[in-house]
Amino acid sequence: MALLLASCNSVKRNQKFVAQGNYDQAIELAVKKLQKNRDSDKSDAHIVLLEEAFVKAVDDDTRRIAFLKKENNPAASREIYHLYRDLEFRQNLIRPLLPLYSDVLGRNAKFKLVDYSVELIAAKQAYIAYLYTEADAYMDRQQIADYRTAYHIYCEIDELQPNYKDVKRLKEEAHYYGTDFVFVSLNNRSGQIIPHQLERELLDFNTYGLDDFWTEYHNERQQNIQYNLGIVLNLRDIAIAPERIFEKEVIRKKRIQDGWEYRLDRNGAIVKDSLGNPIKIDKFTNVEARLFITEQSKSVLVAGNVVYRDLIARRDLNDFPLSSEFIFENIFATYQGDKRALEDEDWNLINNRYVPFPSNSQMVLDAGEDIKLRLREILKNNSIR
Numbered sequence: 001m002a003l004l005l006a007s008c009n010s011v012k013r014n015q016k017f018v019a020q021g022n023y024d025q026a027i028e029l030a031v032k033k034l035q036k037n038r039d040s041d042k043s044d045a046h047i048v049l050l051e052e053a054f055v056k057a058v059d060d061d062t063r064r065i066a067f068l069k070k071e072n073n074p075a076a077s078r079e080i081y082h083l084y085r086d087l088e089f090r091q092n093l094i095r096p097l098l099p100l101y102s103d104v105l106g107r108n109a110k111f112k113l114v115d116y117s118v119e120l121i122a123a124k125q126a127y128i129a130y131l132y133t134e135a136d137a138y139m140d141r142q143q144i145a146d147y148r149t150a151y152h153i154y155c156e157i158d159e160l161q162p163n164y165k166d167v168k169r170l171k172e173e174a175h176y177y178g179t180d181f182v183f184v185s186l187n188n189r190s191g192q193i194i195p196h197q198l199e200r201e202l203l204d205f206n207t208y209g210l211d212d213f214w215t216e217y218h219n220e221r222q223q224n225i226q227y228n229l230g231i232v233l234n235l236r237d238i239a240i241a242p243e244r245i246f247e248k249e250v251i252r253k254k255r256i257q258d259g260w261e262y263r264l265d266r267n268g269a270i271v272k273d274s275l276g277n278p279i280k281i282d283k284f285t286n287v288e289a290r291l292f293i294t295e296q297s298k299s300v301l302v303a304g305n306v307v308y309r310d311l312i313a314r315r316d317l318n319d320f321p322l323s324s325e326f327i328f329e330n331i332f333a334t335y336q337g338d339k340r341a342l343e344d345e346d347w348n349l350i351n352n353r354y355v356p357f358p359s360n361s362q363m364v365l366d367a368g369e370d371i372k373l374r375l376r377e378i379l380k381n382n383s384i385r
Contacts, residue, residue: 023057147178289337326367
């Protein structure tokens with residue numbers, strides 16, 4: 001019953017598609033149903049609808065093509081090409097199902113299949129020639145956005161016909177002129193010396209994984225390249241806190257089991273159980289230890305900002321704050337007294353040792369790892385153009 005209802009619904013839906021002029025939707029639905037089961041009770045209705053939709057779709061497309069050709073507008077080459085592709089696709093969709101006999105029609109459904117190969121090739125060549133001319137017009141405007149548009153048009157030509165004329169060279173040229181070459185620099189205004197390694201890593205934007213097809217970052221100016229945009233990393237403050245050692249003493253006390261002894265009665269005699277065995281009881285004792293905890297700490301705070309600049313107009317486009325704090329911390333301990341009084345976590349500290357404090361330059365270098373992550377987020381989340 002459910003299958004019959006679904007079949008009825010599909011026929012009604014297809015009738016609606018045809019009535020609304022959605023012929024390709026009607027064709028696709030009918031083909032799908034006939035591919036699934038051409039012997040079903042409703043297949044005949046789908047065959048009739050398929051024939052009607054096909055005839056009307058072909059008629060619409062051929063009349064539209066005729067009109068566009070008479071109009072003689074080069075921009076129409078795109079639509080003409082895709083109309084011929086639709087005509088070809090429609091036939092290829094139906095061809096595997098033929099012949100389709102209809103009891104209602106009392107004959108095979110009629111589908112006039114035409115060889116559109118000549119027209120399709122001609123339409124494709126006209127479309128490619130139009131695209132080539134269109135791309136050239138965008139290139140002539142000599143604006144970054146237009147170079148990028150031209151690049152995408154050349155890519156479309158490449159997909160339609162690889163190695164067409166000099167498209168490969170023109171595509172490379174469009175990409176080059178459509179690329180933002182960004183000069184990146186670092187200004188250290190903190191009064192502290194920055195390790196050369198950190199400066200090199202901060203300015204190497206190739207390691208940031210930005211994957212921006214239209215942007216190249218250079219930290220050294222190259223000849224014959226005009227840098228329209230710049231990114232400046234300003235380090236305004238590098239505050240390094242002094243080395244600190246904090247010591248504290250903690251008393252650990254426990255009452256623990258320390259062997260056993262016989263239970264005695266009031267007279268000092270050993271108490272026995274019902275079987276005559278001496279009764280043993282746990283013996284407890286109090287233990288104590290002193291835990292000497294030492295905490296080493298040192299910190300650095302790096303603060304600054306990232307500025308996007310228009311190098312031609314010599315003005316700032318955007319400004320983003322940037323800060324990072326790195327803290328060195330090491331905790332270790334020694335003890336005196338009975339080790340049985342210590343807690344399990346105390347042994348983690350006891351097994352640790354004193355570590356030499358990192359130098360100021362190493363602290364700044366360690367903070368640089370976090371700076372790089374924060375700088376990467378700024379670059380990823382804020383396009384320069």
